Amino acid sequence: MDQAEDLPLNPARPVLTEAIRQVLSAHIEQLCGIHLGPEKAYLLEHRLTPLINRYKLAGFEGLKERLVNRLDPEIRDRVIEAVATHETAFFRDRHPFEALRLTVLPQAAKRWQATRDSLGQRPRPIRIWSAACSSGQEPWSVAMAIQEWLPLCGVPGLAQGDFSILATDLSPPVLSQAREGIYTEAEVARGLTTGQRARFTVQLPGPKPRFQIKPELRAMVEFRCVNLLENAKGLGLFDVILCRNVLIYFTDALKRQICEMFHSMLMPGGYLILGAAESLFGITESFQTERAGDTLLFRKP
Ligand SMILES: C[S@@+](CC[C@H](N)C(=O)[O-])C[C@H]1O[C@@H](n2cnc3c(N)ncnc32)[C@H](O)[C@@H]1O
Structure with missing residues (x-):
């Protein structure tokens, strides 16, 4: 008999x-809106097993006891972190940032200029919300795009x-990386040109190359923990909301609820920018669609 045949298959592997x-x-x-149907059983098993081992829980039953029955906040955060996808990159998909430079920022600047002219004083800042920002590459890219665009914008x-x-974002660990603004060489290379790397980051001392977003950009971005399932209207009104590559994990009913909330949080004429593969088709008709190059923008009338 083969020696391996004596051994149970995956002795430590908990069964879901x-x-x-x-x-x-x-x-x-x-907790977070992420919809995991029966077809995602494997994903759930695969992502939660390390947590069961790490916390020495009695299999999935033990995990359920801590998460659902005892509402343990540490386990809750770890579970959300494990099931959420945090994939992101600087200037992800590139074309939405072109739309930002060519359409979205100029429109917001025009409104800002008109308000200044009618008030006779500086209006409130142009507000942009990166909802579900993961480790921060998206808001930093927006800040970089603004800095690159400003000298050419023609608004005195x-x-x-x-x-x-x-x-x-909902996840505290990704938010703390986002807030620090420190990235590895590989993370920086995913999206930043060498010119942008030199202009917008400083290399930190140490054995491995790490790059930190420069203070002048860091002054432009505030980070907060926000769950999109909760009422976020207290955050105020925005000129632009980016919510990219997160609604795909939610049911249509939840997408509708969140997009209606975004609608109520946008200034008239403000834009919602979704991920490249996302749309509001069949979700809500509250927005006008507008094509800007390869990007479909959703505008509040
Ligand atoms: C794939 S990343 C998208 C990052 C960035 N927007 C982009 O497109 O590159 C999705 C992020 O959504 C966050 N997320 C998932 N559910 C959330 C919720 N209910 N509220 C807020 N953020 C959530 C996750 O923590 C994760 O960081």
Whole structure:
């Protein structure tokens, strides 16, 4: 007999039963909106097993006990972190940032200029919200795009201090990387040109190359922990909301609820920018669609 045949298969591997999968999936969806149907059982098993081992829990039953019955906040944060996808990059998909430079920022600047002319004084800053910003590459890219665009914008007096970017995510660990603004060489190479790297980051001393976003950009972005399932209207009104590559994990009903909230949080004429593969088709008709190059923009009338 082969020696391996004596050994049980994966002795330490906890088994996820369909009954527990249903309870865990429903609870996760309630916590963060991520919808994990039966076809995602493998993903759930794969992503949660390391957590079960790390916290020495009694399999998925033990995890359910801590997460659902005892509402343990540490386990809750770890579970959300494990099931959420944090994939991101500087200037991800590139074309939305072209739309920002060519359409979205000029429109916002025009409104800012008209308000200044009618008030006879500096209006409130142009507000941009990067909702679900992951480790920060998206809001930093917006700040960089603004800095590159400002000298060419043709609006006299409009300066960096007239922009304010709010970046939020549900996950505290990714938010703390975002807030620090420190990235490896590989992360920086995903999206930044060498010119942008030199202009917008400083290399930190140490054995491995690491790059930190420069202070003048860091002054433009505020980071906060925000769950999109909760009412975020207290954050105020925005000229632009970016919510990219997160709604795809939600049900249509939840997409609708969040997009209606975004609608109520945009200034008239403000823009919602979704991920390249996302659309509001069949979700809401509250926005006008506008094509800017390869990007479909959603505008509040
Ligand atoms: C794939 S990343 C997208 C990052 C960036 N927007 C981009 O497109 O590159 C998705 C992010 O959504 C966050 N997220 C998931 N559910 C959320 C929720 N209910 N509220 C806020 N953020 C959430 C995750 O923590 C994750 O960092």
